[in-house]
Amino acid sequence: MIFSALNAFFLFSCVASALSANTPVYVNVRVEGDTSTLYDGNVLTKGHVVHPISGDNHHCDGTNNRAHPIPVPVATAALDDAAMTGNFTWNGPTQSFARTWTPSLDDYFMTQIASVPASPTSLQNWFLYLNYHPAQVGGCQLKVNEGDKVLWAFGPSAPIALHLDGPKEVVVKSWNMFHVTDGLNGHPIAGASVEGNRTDGNGDVWLKFSDIGMKSIKAENYGSIRSNALQVNVISELSMSDPEDQTALQ
Template sequence: MQISFIFLIISSILTLTLCADPGTTVNVRIEGKTNTIFESNVFTRGHNVTTVSGGTHHCDGTNLNSHPTAGPTATSALDDASKHGHFTWDGTFSTTYDDFFITRIGSDAQTATQFWGILANYNYTKTGGCQTRVQKNDQVLFAFDAFNKHFFLKLAGPSTARHGIETIFRVTDGSSGKPMSGATVDKYVSDSDGNVKITFAKGGWHTLKAEHNDSIRSNTILVQVH
């Protein structure tokens, strides 16, 4: 009897360990109305989230029975990013969808025609942010006025360059991989293949980001110029 009891305790401990949310690290990028509010890697676990408008609710992937066990989610990553980035956000809570609807990040609040969208790896999430589980190294994007934009820019290129030597970067639509022409990176403009040819006039660290008037601005590339 005693052995069976001990075995039961050990089994329970193992079950709890296996079911515990280990958390993961994802890249969170928040593109606001006129600037990038936050862009960095964030470690997140599913947890209770509190907003002024929505109150406190669980946000761990089990929302609306989307997943059988708790884990990190898109909105839990946003909540953790807000702590690292020292910005606030708000959202209402729907009991029907068992999820938050994001209404404001930083100072950028939704309007009657402009709303916040959530994308994972450049694709719109199919469920709410507390239902959407995220995995290691996922690219999680929160974009203001997302539904009125046609493209979500992605910038690729080297992290080092030579002073005075032309270096090529490439701008694409992250969702489709389509090359983006006419996008601006610094003072340079991408060609029909999405290529941007940049000659750095001075050494040091340079921050690059692609923009286009009908698109959500791109990720950042830090380039060290020698």
């Protein structure tokens, strides 16, 4: 009886684990096209049947190519959810050089996102990154977790993805330092452009804003993927939240 009870408990635990593995998670999905950011937002996602514009619908839940034994949230499913919320399409049907679905890999070959098609003749393709790490498997096999950063980027190879960091709140017309790095390893990036100013050898750039309000800034550098958008709240001196600071200004 004890043995049977233990078996039943083990079976229940396995079933419960399987049911919870594909629990929806929030991830950030960013799509960087050839000339601009096509999408950047948080989506709630889990593994599911995805819907490319070609109509070549397939399961996309981590069990693809036996990558995971049970369904889990994955990168291409997150893109599919982003496409629905952002009103764009992916995997365009006009590409004749490759099937959208690759049976041998049990996964998709990304041929188009929004209005930007891949072009093998010019070696321009879509690349997938997870938390700045280049993906080593297809997007229907790449598991994502709560808070992950999913990046689809267009380019001639799999270049480094820039990361921009700095203060989230600054005083108008004051100088503040921002920092640009390789998102994968944190190495500083010299010569990157942020608001028309170039970073120095330490990856630093000093900026000031002439008017108040929310600013969205990015870093760009030739041969690299443009950075995340950094939201900066530019305030007047009298808008500082610390009452002691306001008193000091009077």
